[in-house]
Amino acid sequence: MSEFDRGPSLxxxxxVKPALILLAAACVxxxxxAVAPTVTxxxxxxxxxxxxxxxxxxxxxxxxxxxxxxxxPNAGTSTVVLHFAAGDVTVTLDRAGAPCAAxxxxxxAQQGFYNDTSCHRMGTGQYPFLQCGDPTxxxxxxxxxxxDDELAHVTGYPKGAVAMANSGKNTNGSQFxxxxxxxxxxxxxxxxxxxxDKGVAVIAGLAASGTDNAEGAGFGRxxxxxxxxxxxxx
Numbered sequence: 001m002s003e004f005d006r007g008p009s010l011x012x013x014x015x016v017k018p019a020l021i022l023l024a025a026a027c028v029x030x031x032x033x034a035v036a037p038t039v040t041x042x043x044x045x046x047x048x049x050x051x052x053x054x055x056x057x058x059x060x061x062x063x064x065x066x067x068x069x070x071x072x073p074n075a076g077t078s079t080v081v082l083h084f085a086a087g088d089v090t091v092t093l094d095r096a097g098a099p100c101a102a103x104x105x106x107x108x109a110q111q112g113f114y115n116d117t118s119c120h121r122m123g124t125g126q127y128p129f130l131q132c133g134d135p136t137x138x139x140x141x142x143x144x145x146x147x148d149d150e151l152a153h154v155t156g157y158p159k160g161a162v163a164m165a166n167s168g169k170n171t172n173g174s175q176f177x178x179x180x181x182x183x184x185x186x187x188x189x190x191x192x193x194x195x196x197d198k199g200v201a202v203i204a205g206l207a208a209s210g211t212d213n214a215e216g217a218g219f220g221r222x223x224x225x226x227x228x229x230x231x232x233x234x
Contacts, residue, residue, distance in 0.1 A: 061141030
């Protein structure tokens with residue numbers, strides 16, 4: 001099954017399913033890479049390391065290499081600064097709870113995968129999230145690989161949590177969502193980091209403009225400029 005055949009979009013259900021952070025299904029072209037966003041690391045040598053399996057699925061939406069799956073750090077933290085048009089959002093990655101997701105996110109950031117990308121989906125009301133991570137800006141794009149869920153540590157989805165979007169079990173790729181409020185999602189999405197109050201305020205500011213409500217119930221594309229624009233290191 002290819003990256004873009006892995007599940008129906010919300011419109012194919014015939015009704016809005018607000019508790020699902022799904023990826024749409026389509027094929028995309030391959031744009032060029034950009035410069036990587038700021039990545040800082042702490043406790044890089046901590047932990048014995050784990051093995052992660054990144055399964056090749058198809059052509060990535062932007063030129064990128066899958067991360068190495070050996071010796072993946074499983075302790076300490078790292079931070080990735082996403083420079084949104086509206087302000088900086090610092091994601092602190094949880095290497096202990098979700099080493100494979102954290103490692104993938106950091107690798108994609110280092111390779112410039114998230115540079116100049118538009119966050120394509122937002123929820124409001126009971127499900128306050130902003131979904132990003134597709135270079136095509138359509139919800140169809142991915143990195144050309146999948147990896148498994150890491151859910152043992154997931155107890156809820158509080159404000160500030162950063163989690164993987166998916167379209168079914170063990171279909172994690174590049175798309176992720178940031179919560180600007182608490183949400184009652186089922187424990188189906190790997191939480192791999194968090195943002196601080198300053199970052200939450202940036203996302204909440206975007207949400208204040210609402211969505212185009214294309215999916216109904218307040219779900220749709222953000223009306224505000226929800227782009228990860230600056231991708232320069234330092």
